[in-house]
Structures are given as C-alpha cells and as structure tokens.
Amino acid sequence: DGFGDHSELDHSLPExxxxxxxxxxPASVVKCxxxxxxxxxxxxxxxxxxxxNHLVRAKHKEVMLHxxxxxxxxxxxxxxxxxxxxxxxxxxxxxxxxxxxxxxxQPCAAVPSSKDMTWDxxxxxxxIDDRCFLTWLxxxxxxxxxxRARQITSQQINRLEDLWKEDKEATLEDLDKPGVDxxxxxxxxxxxxxxxxxxxxGPLVKMExxxxxxxxxSQTCDDIVVRWDVGLNQKHIAWFYFPKLEMGEVKLAIxxxxxxxxxxxxxxxxxxxxHVIKIPDSINDEVALELRGSRVPTRCTHNFxxxxxxxxxxxxxxxxxxxxxxxDEKSVSGYVYHRLLGHDVEPxxxxxxxxxxxxxxxxxxxxxxxxxxxKSVLQKPLSLIQGPPGTGKTVTSxxxxxxxxxxxxGQVLVCAPSNVAVDQLAEKxxxxxxxVVRVTAKSREALDSPISxxxxxxxxxxxxxxxxxxxxxxxxxxxxxxxAKDGTKYHALKRRCEKEILNAADVICCTNVGAGDPRVGKLxxxxxxxxxxxxxxxxxxxxxxxxxCKQVILxxxxxxxxxxxxxxxxxxxxxxxxxxxxxxxxxxxPIRLQVQYRMHPCLSxxxxxxxxxxxxxxxxxxxxxLRKNVDFPxxxxxxxxxxxxxxxxxxxxxxxxxxLNRTEATNCEKVVTRFMKSGIHPSQIGVVTPYxxxxxxxxxxxxxxxxxxxxxxxxxxxASVDAFQGREKDYIILSCVRSNEHQGIGFLSDxxxxxxxxxxxxxxxxxxxxxxxxxxxxxxHHLLVHFKERGCLVDGALNNLRVSMxxxxxxxxxxx
Amino acid sequence: DEVVVLKSQEQRRxxxxxxxxxxFSKMISDSIDSRKHExxxxxxxxxxxxxxxxxxxxxxxxxxxxxxxxxxxxxLLTKKGNRQQTKLMEVxxxxxxxxxxxxKQQAEREE
Ligand SMILES: [Zn+2]
Ligand SMILES: [Zn+2]
Ligand SMILES: [Zn+2]
Numbered sequence: 005d006g007f008g009d010h011s012e013l014d015h016s017l018p019e020x021x022x023x024x025x026x027x028x029x030p031a032s033v034v035k036c037x038x039x040x041x042x043x044x045x046x047x048x049x050x051x052x053x054x055x056x057n058h059l060v061r062a063k064h065k066e067v068m069l070h071x072x073x074x075x076x077x078x079x080x081x082x083x084x085x086x087x088x089x090x091x092x093x094x095x096x097x098x099x100x101x102x103x104x105x106x107x108x109x110q111p112c113a114a115v116p117s118s119k120d121m122t123w124d125x126x127x128x129x130x131x132i133d134d135r136c137f138l139t140w141l142x143x144x145x146x147x148x149x150x151x152r153a154r155q156i157t158s159q160q161i162n163r164l165e166d167l168w169k170e171d172k173e174a175t176l177e178d179l180d181k182p183g184v185d186x187x188x189x190x191x192x193x194x195x196x197x198x199x200x201x202x203x204x205x206g207p208l209v210k211m212e213x214x215x216x217x218x219x220x221x222s223q224t225c226d227d228i229v230v231r232w233d234v235g236l237n238q239k240h241i242a243w244f245y246f247p248k249l250e251m252g253e254v255k256l257a258i259x260x261x262x263x264x265x266x267x268x269x270x271x272x273x274x275x276x277x278x279h280v281i282k283i284p285d286s287i288n289d290e291v292a293l294e295l296r297g298s299r300v301p302t303r304c305t306h307n308f309x310x311x312x313x314x315x316x317x318x319x320x321x322x323x324x325x326x327x328x329x330x331x332d333e334k335s336v337s338g339y340v341y342h343r344l345l346g347h348d349v350e351p352x353x354x355x356x357x358x359x360x361x362x363x364x365x366x367x368x369x370x371x372x373x374x375x376x377x378x379k380s381v382l383q384k385p386l387s388l389i390q391g392p393p394g395t396g397k398t399v400t401s402x403x404x405x406x407x408x409x410x411x412x413x414g415q416v417l418v419c420a421p422s423n424v425a426v427d428q429l430a431e432k433x434x435x436x437x438x439x440v441v442r443v444t445a446k447s448r449e450a451l452d453s454p455i456s457x458x459x460x461x462x463x464x465x466x467x468x469x470x471x472x473x474x475x476x477x478x479x480x481x482x483x484x485x486x487x488a489k490d491g492t493k494y495h496a497l498k499r500r501c502e503k504e505i506l507n508a509a510d511v512i513c514c515t516n517v518g519a520g521d522p523r524v525g526k527l528x529x530x531x532x533x534x535x536x537x538x539x540x541x542x543x544x545x546x547x548x549x550x551x552x553c554k555q556v557i558l559x560x561x562x563x564x565x566x567x568x569x570x571x572x573x574x575x576x577x578x579x580x581x582x583x584x585x586x587x588x589x590x591x592x593x594p595i596r597l598q599v600q601y602r603m604h605p606c607l608s609x610x611x612x613x614x615x616x617x618x619x620x621x622x623x624x625x626x627x628x629x630l631r632k633n634v635d636f637p638x639x640x641x642x643x644x645x646x647x648x649x650x651x652x653x654x655x656x657x658x659x660x661x662x663x664l665n666r667t668e669a670t671n672c673e674k675v676v677t678r679f680m681k682s683g684i685h686p687s688q689i690g691v692v693t694p695y696x697x698x699x700x701x702x703x704x705x706x707x708x709x710x711x712x713x714x715x716x717x718x719x720x721x722x723a724s725v726d727a728f729q730g731r732e733k734d735y736i737i738l739s740c741v742r743s744n745e746h747q748g749i750g751f752l753s754d755x756x757x758x759x760x761x762x763x764x765x766x767x768x769x770x771x772x773x774x775x776x777x778x779x780x781x782x783x784x785h786h787l788l789v790h791f792k793e794r795g796c797l798v799d800g801a802l803n804n805l806r807v808s809m810x811x812x813x814x815x816x817x818x819x820x
Numbered sequence: 821d822e823v824v825v826l827k828s829q830e831q832r833r834x835x836x837x838x839x840x841x842x843x844f845s846k847m848i849s850d851s852i853d854s855r856k857h858e859x860x861x862x863x864x865x866x867x868x869x870x871x872x873x874x875x876x877x878x879x880x881x882x883x884x885x886x887x888x889x890x891x892x893x894x895x896l897l898t899k900k901g902n903r904q905q906t907k908l909m910e911v912x913x914x915x916x917x918x919x920x921x922x923x924k925q926q927a928e929r930e931e
Pocket of ligand 1: 022023024025027043044045054
C-alpha cells in the first residue's frame with residue numbers, strides 16, 4: 005500500500021529515473037545495458053544499492069554512466085581486454101602518476117605488479133565495494149533526494165524482478181494486483197480435521213520436495229578426478245574432491261546416492277550409482293562413494309562427472325503419513341487425534357501401574373527434575389519434555405522408554421530425526437537390558453557403527469535359529485550373488501527372520517523417516533517417543549505417530565535449532581515450525597529438565613537467563629569445572645570465558661558463496677595453540693563458526709601456519725553451529741566472522757543458534773568477534789554487556805590481553 | 821479463531837537480505853570462474869600518454885590535483901574504439917586510492 009501517492013509523480017519521472025525508487029540525478033544513476041533500465045546507487049533500506057540489487061537479481065552485468073554525469077557517457081569496461089562484467093572490474097593506479105585505469109580482475113589484473121613498469125596491479129580495487137558502486141564513481145543521492153524517493157523493500161524488489169521476467173513493462177504498482185504473489189496457505193494453530201491438516205501441509209511438503217529435487221538435480225559436477233579403492237566388502241570405492249560442496253548449496257550426507265559417469269576417451273561411456281560412505285572432514289577433504297556394480301573403469305582417473313540422484317522417499321513417506329492420518333481412524337487414538345489438531349478435550353489418564361522406583365538399571369541415578377519428568381509422562385497420553393543443554397535428555401528418555409516397555413504390552417517405537425541421535429538413544433536403552441532393534445535404511449547397512457550389533461540386518465545375519473538362511477547368507481558372502489532360485493528363497497527366509505526379531509523386541513529404534521520403511525510401517529505401535537522432536541518438521545513427526553499410537557512423548561528443546569527447511573516460501577508458511585512448538589503455543593506446558601551437568605556455572609548463566617527464564621540450575625560446581633595447570637590468560641581465572649575483540653574485516657571466501665575473516669582465523673589458531681601447549685587434547689577443543697568459508701579457511705590456516713605439529717590441528721573439530729548441536733567439548737572457540745557496516749550479521753542473529761553455540765563447552769569459551777558490529781543486534785548487545793560487566797571483554801595480543809574499552813553501538817530495534 | 825503463526829516482518833526481511841547476500845557472492849564467484857581459463861597476458865599493454873607522465877615538476881602538479889572540495893584529482897584512461905581517451909575524476913581524499921597514492925608520493929619525495 006501507499007504507492008498510490010506516488011503514481012502521479014511516476015509519470016513525470018525522466019527515462020533515467022531509478023526503476024525502484026525514482027531517484028534521477030544523473031550523477032547517481034547508471035543504466036543496465038542488458039535491459040535498458042536505470043537504477044540509482046542508494047541502498048534505501050536494503051543491504052545493497054539499487055543498481056547492485058538489480059544486477060544480482062536479474063543476473064545482468066554491464067552498465068553505462070549517464071551522459072550528464074561527471075565522467076560523461078561511459079560504458080564501464082576493462083581497458084585491456086574489453087570485458088564489461090562489473091563484478092570483475094576494478095581500478096588500478098599507475099605506479100608513479102595520478103592516473104588510473106579500469107582492469108578486469110581475471111586475467112588482466114592478475115599480471116604480477118613486478119612485471120609491469122607502469123601499473124601497480126597489487127593495488128587493484130573493485131568497482132563494487134560493500135555491495136554498492138564506489139561512491140566517488142556513482143554518487144550516493146543526497147539525503148533529501150533519498151527521503152523523497154519511493155521506499156522499496158527487498159521483498160518488493162524481488163517480486164518486481166520476478167514480474168519483469170514475464171512483463172517487461174511491469175511497475176511497482178502491479179505488485180498490488182491480485183494473483184501476483186501466490187504464497188502458499190500458511191500453517192494453522194488448530195485444524196478442523198485431518199483433511200484440512202493434510203490440505204495445508206501437503207502442498208508445503210510438495211514445495212519442499214520440488215525445491216530439493218531441483219537443487220539436487222542441478223548439481224552436476226564435471227572434471228572430477230577419481231582415485232580408486234576397494235572396500236572390505238570387495239566393493240569399488242571412488243574417492244574424489246567435490247567442489248560444489250564447499251559452496252554450501254548442497255548438503256551431502258552419508259548414505260546419499262550419487263551417480264558417477266565417465267565421458268573420456270580412454271574407455272567406453274560408463275556410469276554407475278552408489279552411496280556416499282564418507283563426507284569431507286578435517287582430515288580429508290574427499291568424498292568416498294561406494295559403487296554398486298563390479299565393472300568399473302579403474303584405469304581411468306580423469307574426465308568423470310558426478311550427479312545427485314534425487315530420492316523422493318522421505319517426502320513420499322510424509323505425504324503417506326498425512327493421508328493415513330486423514331483416512332484411517334485407527335492411525336492414532338481419538339484423544340491423540342484431537343490434541344494433534346488443537347481441539348480442546350477432557351484430560352485423560354492412562355490406566356497403568358506406576359513403577360516404585362524411577363531410576364533404571366545401569367543408568368545414572370535420576371535427579372529430582374528428571375524423576376519428575378519420568379513420573380509425569382508415564383500415565384499421560386501426550387507429553388512434551390524440554391531438555392536444555394546438558395540436562396541429561398538422553399538418560400531421561402531412555403528411562404522413560406524402559407518404564408513404558410515394562411508397563412505396557414507391545415513394543416515401544418523410538419525415533420529421532422537424525423541417525424546419530426537414534427544411535428545414541430538406542431545404545432542407552434540397550435544398556436538398561438531391554439531388547440533393542442535398530443532399523444536402518446538399506447543404504448546405511450554397510451556403515452560401521454558402535455551399535456552395529458543392534459541393527460536389524462546384523463541381527464539377521466547373526467541369527468542361529470535358521471540353518472538354511474545361515475547357509476544362504478554364507479553362500480552370498482562367498483559368491484557375491486545368488487542364483488535366482490536361491491535368491492527368492494533367501495529373501496523369503498530373511499523377511500521371516502526379520503519379522504521374528506522385530507516381534508521379539510521390546511523397543512524398535514529408527515529415524516522418523518525410517519518409521520515409514522515397510523518393515524516398521526507394517527507394525528502397530530501403541531507407544532511412541534520422539535527425541536529431538538524440535539528438529540523435525542510436523543509432517544516428518546507424523547510418520548512414526550500414525551502407526552496406531554495412543555501415547556506420545558516428544559522430547560526436544562524449542563530454544564535450540566529447529567528443523568531445516570530449504571524452500572523459503574514453505575518455511576515462511578510455517579513448515580519450519582515443529583509439532584512440539586505448535587503444541588507449546590497451544591498451551592501444552594513442556595516439562596523442563598532443570599539441572600545442567602555440562603557447563604562451568606559462569607557459562608550457563610547467560611543462556612539460563614536469556615533462554616530459560618533463569619531456571620537452569622547447575623549440577624556441577626565451579627571447582628569441578630576449573631582446570632588447574634591450564635595456563636591460559638583468562639581475564640578472570642575463576643570465570644573461564646572471554647570475548648576477544650577482533651576488528652578485522654570479513655571477506656568473501658574463494659568459493660564466493662561464503663565469508664571468512666582472516667584476523668579471527670589467526671587469533672583462533674593462537675588460542676588453539678595456547679590450549680594445546682597447556683596440555684589440552686586437541687579432540688577436546690571445538691571451533692564453531694557459522695560460515696563454511698571460515699570453516700575451510702581455519703582448517704587450512706591452522707595446519708599451514710600453526711606453530712605446533714600439523715597433525716595435532718587435524719584432530720580439532722571445526723564445524724558449524726548446527727553440526728555441534730547435541731554435542732559438547734571441553735573448550736569452545738566461536739569465530740563470528742561477520743564484520744561490516746551495512747549488513748546484518750547473518751546466521752548469528754538467530755537466538756536459537758546463539759544458544760546452541762554458547763552451550764557446547766564444559767570448561768571454557770572464547771568468542772572472537774567485532775563488538776561494534778555485533779552490538780547493533782539486541783541479543784548480542786546483552787551478551788557483550790554480560791562479558792563486559794564481568795571484566796571478560798578483552799583486546800590486544802593474546803599474551804598481553806587488556807580489558808577492552810571499546811564502545812558498543814546502540815542496538816537497532818529490528819532484528820537485522 | 822484461526823491463529824496463524826507467521827514469521828515477523830523483520831525476520832522475513834533478514835532472510836531476504838541473507839538470500840541477496842548469497843546471490844551477490846555467487847555473482848562474483850561465477851564471474852571469476854567463467855574467466856578461469858582465460859589466458860593470462862604476460863604483459864599489460866596500457867601505456868600512459870606522454871603528457872600525463874608526471875616526471876617534470878611533481879610538486880606543483882600535486883597542488884593542481886587537489887580540488888576545491890578537498891578531493892584528489894585522478895585521470896582515468898578509457899578507450900573509444902581504438903582511441904585512447906582521458907577523463908578527469910575526483911576521488912575523496914580519505915578514499916583508499918587517494919591515501920595510498922599520497923603515501924607513495926611522500927615516500928618518493930623522501931628518497
Ligand atoms: Zn533507487
Ligand atoms: Zn538489467
Ligand atoms: Zn581484462
């Protein structure tokens with residue numbers, strides 16, 4: 005709204021007025037040569053100037069200055085080669101005169117300065133600085149002009165650019181016409197019935213699936229160089245470096261399917277699919293792909309391509325679950341049905357015999373809040389448990405599962421979104437003496453894991469009740485393949501054996517998506533516990549629920565990271581909200597575990613106050629979390645935490661899609677080295693950074709420039725906040741990276757991500773960042789004040805730290 | 821009684837900004853990538869016209885090169901067809917270009 009006021013003005017605007025905001029002073033506008041539209045060099049309220057916004061969003065690259073601008077009509081191009089891509093152009097000064105020339109960064113300005121007498125290529129400076137043309141080349145419009153101009157938001161810019169793709173003459177006013185912006189129907193808090201539920205979530209899941217498919221299928225990567233290897237199971241393994249991964253656009257996970265193709269001349273065309281068995285880590289940047297087939301061109305190493313093979317399985321299973329929820333009355337009990345849909349119902353108590361003792365065999369004694377949690381959920385048909393960091397969520401869940409299995413007939417289904425979480429919980433439950441079966445996806449069967457003995461496929465191959473099946477398994481191992489007749493028999497016997505094992509189990513563990521596997525999905529489960537429920541989307545949570553449940557326990561923490569939804573529209577429509585969160589909004593109070601055993605009390609103070617209303621108690625004392633003999637310059641030795649002021653600049657990483665900050669990387673190495681020199685094992689130090697560019701840079705920098713043995717640095721885990729969720733280290737170093745005036749602080753502004761980052765360490769935390777920039781964000785402002793008040797805000801050299809006197813900026817009201 | 825849980829405007833704006841930031845970085849990296857295989861010239865072929873060479877009397881010329889608004893004047897070399905053109909360009913005195921040029925001149929004078 006509000007554009008009406010300006011439409012009159014619009015008609016009188018000259019041709020060269022900024023198509024976004026109307027500003028038209030000749031020194032402040034440039035023409036996009038590709039589409040003949042003019043844009044100004046002011047930012048308005050976006051993070052880049054209007055012309056840069058346009059070039060980026062339209063993928064245009066060439067511009068011309070206005071004839072009446074100080075330099076006159078000028079097409080910006082490389083003097084040497086004529087390249088007009090402004091994203092490559094920059095100025096170079098002469099070595100001894102006040103003369104400059106425009107050159108492209110690649111290849112013209114890449115000529116070493118020493119090779120040229122006249123020009124100093126080492127001084128190349130880009131035409132676009134801080135997402136704006138150099139302001140002395142294209143003037144920033146005056147404040148007055150900017151005030152009078154049309155205020156356009158980045159959303160409107162986005163939509164206008166989309167409109168131009170269909171209608172070249174479209175204007176801002178057209179955005180308000182109906183039907184232009186087809187946002188999907190947002191999720192609700194309450195639903196009439198399961199059909200409405202399905203009608204709303206179905207399209208969102210489809211959007212996410214389409215997006216995922218498009219993304220994965222566009223990820224073909226050529227010029228792959230392969231190194232061949234053979235696994236213990238005699239399968240061929242291709243090792244290669246996969247540059248697309250560094251760009252961070254596609255996340256590769258173990259078990260993903262990739263297709264490897266050969267298109268060179270040394271062998272006939274060949275392709276085969278396989279599963280990823282290793283992804284890049286700090287030791288090795290390569291991907292390992294286990295191929296299905298046995299005929300592999302191992303003589304060739306070059307000219308391979310890799311494609312992602314998109315699988316709809318997980319999305320199909322979500323859609324199926326919602327369909328089942330809608331059409332099958334028995335999919336969940338009446339009570340659960342209404343509660344899930346947000347209807348008000350009379351409270352219900354399940355009639356079962358409560359146990360006398362709540363602690364369980366072979367697990368630690370429960371504390372009061374854990375006992376309270378266990379006690380409260382056993383007779384309730386629907387409960388939420390919130391487990392803040394370090395509060396013993398897994399032990400509590402395992403204890404609950406133990407009692408549920410003992411109290412009720414039938415198996416308990418235990419799920420979590422990630423394989424790691426399922427494995428952890430399965431192991432703990434196994435410790436209590438219950439019979440646990442872990443069902444994994446077929447693609448993960450080859451992977452080694454500490455709980456392999458619990459997996460269904462291992463239990464099948466280790467079974468001793470069926471000699472005939474044993475014989476066939478042996479034969480298959482020796483020959484690789486079975487005859488058609490033996491094959492059929494093998495499958496029938498295997499299926500029967502699987503059924504027997506599953507039926508004899510007390511507890512079945514799998515991922516949420518795994519609960520849609522026919523081996524699990526054909527069974528009925530009265531009782532379901534979902535761990536890390538705040539990290540699953542709603543439809544994903546529905547998969548284990550619709551197998552007949554009468555009792556549901558969701559465990560998670562809605563103050564930590566939520567589900568990852570790639571499609572922005574689906575995410576905005578609410579797919580990023582977990583079922584747990586919606587139930588909290590509906591008024592179901594989660595039972596909170598309140599005693600934390602991880603962090604030194606000084607480390608839990610801020611998170612407790614900021615994210616848990618100050619309710620977090622310390623189950624651990626200061627003395628238990630102080631390391632004597634660790635010679636580290638903490639400003640307050642009793643409080644092992646510090647905010648180390650780093651004012652270095654952020655830059656765009658070599659991949660171009662991420663950020664890095666060299667000053668922080670240098671200081672990170674110094675802090676790490678200091679820790680190691682005082683005897684801390686590298687595996688107990690974690691470096692957390694929100695940007696892939698910085699992760700890669702720190703790994704490489706520590707190994708190339710660290711003052712200690714290179715392989716020591718390899719044991720230091722450097723990863724994103726998300727990768728550290730659910731885990732802990734003795735010492736954590738957080739490298740914030742972002743340091744610029746005009747933009748937000750990106751990932752760091754999410755309070756839940758900050759909470760996770762701050763709560764990983766047991767013995768000490770070092771934060772590297774720029775307080776000037778971070779203090780603009782209200783939450784970070786609080787954090788900085790917290791460090792400052794405790795005398796833990798420092799600057800200077802690591803061996804000569806001083807309390808920092810730096811002034812904070814006032815926080816902006818909006819979360820930017 | 822439909823209660824809609826939606827992200828706030830600010831959150832949405834932040835997401836758009838993050839998205840833009842990523843797209844911008846991608847433009848740069850794609851641009852560099854697209855020229856990776858371009859042959860590197862051994863030498864630059866960009867001569868400075870004789871009349872602009874500042875060997876004669878640097879000190880007096882330097883004064884000419886400070887504009888009324890305190891900016892520093894530079895000459896930009898451009899090409900029209902095959903013809904070399906020069907354009908005067910004012911650069912603020914606190915810009916990186918002006919600062920490095922000044923300190924270079926200072927150093928030369930001290931030699
Ligand atoms: Zn504008
Ligand atoms: Zn354009
Ligand atoms: Zn060039």
